[in-house]
Amino acid sequence: MTLKKTLTIAGSDTSGGAGIQADLKTFQEHGTYGMTALTVVATMDPDNNWSHGVYTLPIDVLKAQLKTALSVGIDAVKTGMLSTEDVIRTAGEGIRETGTDHVVIDPVMVCKGEDEVLNPGTVDAMIEYLLPLAEVVTPNLFEAGQLSGLGKLTTIDDMKKAAEKIHDLGSKNVVIKGGKQLQHDKAADLYYDGSKFLLLESEKQDTLYTHGAGCTFAAAITANLANGLGVEEAVVDAKKFVAAAIAHGWKLNQYVGPVLHGAKNQHGPAEVTVTDI
DSSP states (O other): OOOOEEEEEEEEETTSSSHHHHHHHHHHHTTOEEEEEEEEEEEEETTTTTEEEEEEOOHHHHHHHHHHHHTTOOSEEEEOOOOSHHHHHHHHHHHHHHOOSOEEEOOOOSOTTOOSOSOTHHHHHHHHHTGGGOSEEOOBHHHHHHHHTOOOOOSHHHHHHHHHHHHHTTOSOEEEEOOTTSSSSSEEEEEEOSSOEEEEEEOOOOOSOOBTHHHHHHHHHHHHHHTTOOHHHHHHHHHHHHHHHHHTOOOSSSSOOBOOTTHHHHHOOOOOEEEEO
16 A cells, blocks of 8 residues: 655644644544654743743754655645744745645744734745745635735635735635634635635534644645645545534643544534535
8 A cells, every 4th residue: 555645844733733743643534644844843831821932943954854755755745834934945945846736835824822923024935935836825814814915804805805816926726714703604714726716614613622723724635635636625625624623622721622633534524515606
């Protein structure tokens, strides 16, 4: 048996719910062989209200990891937390070397619970070095507002305008994740391929246990692409996967509740409605 090889260039979430930990769990659930190139280590301090610490690894360490992964061949690659412009440029160089068209850019700009970009220069670097390589880019509302230059997004119409602008920056397909800040009665994400918009909707879950949802969604798309699904099918299936994961999220401690990465395979996929808008 030959497994498809999926690479995540992202940060390590020491709590285990997001980052490369979420990516590897998701890759495993999709039957791919997951590999990693760490960019940062993210910690949370139990003595200070679980506040975040982000420790960027040296560039030569990232390059050494990429050299290892690239030596065996990569079928699909995704990015996660890339904390500096140098890290973003190095990740872009590594992605080009993979030779794969299956590139998913998850433009992580903040840790969950934070509201300021880790490094303002990273937005321009993502636009320059990563978006032109992306088969799919998966920003949340905040990230889509930053990449598009439109600022705060709160409606489906806002998402459509942002998706068009982000597509113009080079990404072949754009998926904007609605999240709780969206003024909508469903858990809604917007897919745009340059010609049509699809609204992906599932039931909203009354839960705080959503840690790692964005990473999990992007990783599911990546694995689906590696396994041969078309982009639209890969995105819709990933929505079913992450919606199930959110529905079965659980409490880790008083600060964090991760999604359950095995929920789709254990309990079945969530119901997702797809509407051409």
